[in-house]
Amino acid sequence: MDQAARGRPSYVRTLPRLEESAAAARRLTEHALSAWGLDALVPDASLVITELVANAVRHTRGESLRVVLRRNEHDGVEISVADGSCERPVRGQPEVEAVGGRGLQLVEAFAADWGSEPGPNGKRVWAEVRG
Numbered sequence: 001m002d003q004a005a006r007g008r009p010s011y012v013r014t015l016p017r018l019e020e021s022a023a024a025a026r027r028l029t030e031h032a033l034s035a036w037g038l039d040a041l042v043p044d045a046s047l048v049i050t051e052l053v054a055n056a057v058r059h060t061r062g063e064s065l066r067v068v069l070r071r072n073e074h075d076g077v078e079i080s081v082a083d084g085s086c087e088r089p090v091r092g093q094p095e096v097e098a099v100g101g102r103g104l105q106l107v108e109a110f111a112a113d114w115g116s117e118p119g120p121n122g123k124r125v126w127a128e129v130r131g
Contacts, residue, residue, distance in 0.1 A: 076130030
């Protein structure tokens with residue numbers, strides 16, 4: 001059963017697959033966490049949503065992304081980004097001097113758990129941030 005169906009609060013937004021959407025996703029995250037009294041999670045959750053959106057913008061196709069924030073039973077939040085690609089995310093192993101390629105390493109470092117699952121029109125990448 002879907003978490004929203006069990007009465008857990010959620011925020012959902014469809015955003016264009018553009019770099020600027022990371023800022024809109026951060027604002028949504030800040031709003032949701034403030035509404036739920038989870039302000040202490042804002043720094044970590046903002047970093048996580050930024051990386052998930054940036055990865056979807058860089059590595060997928062399609063015109064839009066679906067961002068979902070759901071409060072969970074662990075005094076935290078599940079953050080997910082659905083995109084139109086069926087390819088699962090791969091944690092990069094960039095060279096020390098490389099400027100990029102560490103997005104999923106950051107997600108792994110700041111989230112309690114993360115993963116991906118196939119969807120009807122692509123996939124959903126999720127991460128759980130807890131207090």
